[in-house]
Amino acid sequence: MLSQRTRYTIRALLHLADRYGEGPVQLSEIAEKQNLPAKFLTVILSQMRRAGLVETMRGREGGYWLARPPAEISYGEIVRLTRGSLGLLPCASRYAHETCKNCISEDKCRLHRAMLLVRDETARILDGLSLADPVELDAPDTHGIAG
Numbered sequence: 001m002l003s004q005r006t007r008y009t010i011r012a013l014l015h016l017a018d019r020y021g022e023g024p025v026q027l028s029e030i031a032e033k034q035n036l037p038a039k040f041l042t043v044i045l046s047q048m049r050r051a052g053l054v055e056t057m058r059g060r061e062g063g064y065w066l067a068r069p070p071a072e073i074s075y076g077e078i079v080r081l082t083r084g085s086l087g088l089l090p091c092a093s094r095y096a097h098e099t100c101k102n103c104i105s106e107d108k109c110r111l112h113r114a115m116l117l118v119r120d121e122t123a124r125i126l127d128g129l130s131l132a133d134p135v136e137l138d139a140p141d142t143h144g145i146a147g
Contacts, residue, residue: 006082008036009044013078017070017131024063051081076126086126087119
């Protein structure tokens with residue numbers, strides 16, 4: 001599951017993507033429109049600024065905006081920045097790999113192999129989906145299917 005931090009970050013960045021090129025967007029607008037706690041949003045946007053996804057300007061006319069075009073920011077990049085990995089197990093993480101405790105060796109572990117496939121397919125989808133891509137709000141309901 002995606003963490004609350006990851007979900008809030010994606011929603012905030014999608015808001016900035018919708019306003020891309022219009023100038024600074026005030027924190028209060030993002031918090032109100034996306035129903036996010038302002039204090040937590042400040043922390044999130046500060047992290048995204050340090051990561052190079054967001055720019056900011058202080059003052060009355062200040063606010064936040066995307067540092068890169070929405071088409072150049074993928075969901076995969078955001079998830080990795082906020083979650084650390086796309087892998088569901090530590091042994092399946094590409095950038096934060098750890099051997100699982102109480103496991104057999106990875107070369108003999110079928111769960112490890114399966115989770116590598118899941119990680120790679122998740123990365124393919126999330127890295128191919130950018131903040132600029134339209135995502136249908138009236139997509140078919142998939143509740144209860146494999147989840």
